[in-house]
Every structure is written in structure tokens, then in C-alpha cells.
Amino acid sequence: MQISARADYAVRAMLELAAAPRTVTAQALADAQGLPHKFLEAILGDLRRAGLVRSLRGAEGGYRLARPAEDIAVGDVIRAVDGPLAGVRGMRPEQASYEGVAANLQTVWVATRAAVRGVLDETSLADVVSGKLSPHLRRLVNSPQAWEPR
Secondary structure: OOOOHHHHHHHHHHHHHHHOOOOEOHHHHHHHHOOOHHHHHHHHHHHHHOOOEEEEOOOOOEEEEOOOHHHOEHHHHHHHHHOOOOOEOOEOHHHOOOOHHHOOHHHHHHHHHHHHHHHHOOOEHHHHHHOOOOHHHHHHHHOHHHHOOO
């Protein structure tokens, strides 16, 4: 799975909002994470349209989460800016069909999506901010192979 810069920036901005006690400006979010301001503004627009953030105008204006950080999964953020978590040639895995020796490949793609969902949809912004990650996630990262590049 490839995490785009757009998704990475979106999750980082959402984590800043999850940790913030008040509304935060786009510039402050960009500065806190070292993100390009204009690019972040476009990302925040996508997050607003997805109902994940609210924007407020005025002297106290900026952005805040639209619902509690416990109720927003990392997967929600990625979908808001990049679309589905796993795709096959622009289709959802269950829409792909194969013949012959590749007939079972669809099952592999669906299982891949399920594994990605098992991490990204089960991890909330609050989990990441607090560091209280699920036992499933801890088991995955405690495997020596998890940290080895291939």
C-alpha cells in the first residue's frame, strides 16, 4: 500500500486538531507539521466536505474536528482525501474478475483490503495522539519483519 503525501498530510493535520484544545488556523497546522500551507488548505477543504472538520470564520476562526477524535478513524481521513483504501485498476477489489490461473486473485485483493481496514479503520485519531494503540496493531509492529524493507 502506498500512502500519498495528501493522505499523510491530512492525517497529520487531523492529529494536530485532535490534540488541540481550541480552533486552529490552517497556517498554525501547516507550521506545526511543516506542511505546505496552500496544499494543506486544499486538503482541509476535502476534510470539510467529508464532514470530518468544521471551519469557523472570524478572529477566533480556523478548523476543529467535526466529531470527537475517538469517533474518527485514520481510514476515514485517508478515504476523504484519496478515496477507497484499496483499489485494483481503479475498481473496488470485489469488482475485479479474473479467469484461468488468476481466478483466485480477487480473493487476494479483497483480503488485502480487509487487512488494511483492520489497521486503519480500527485506529482512531485519539488512539494515535494518546499512543494507546490496539493489541492487534502492537502485535503487527512487534514482528521483526514489520520493520524490514523488502
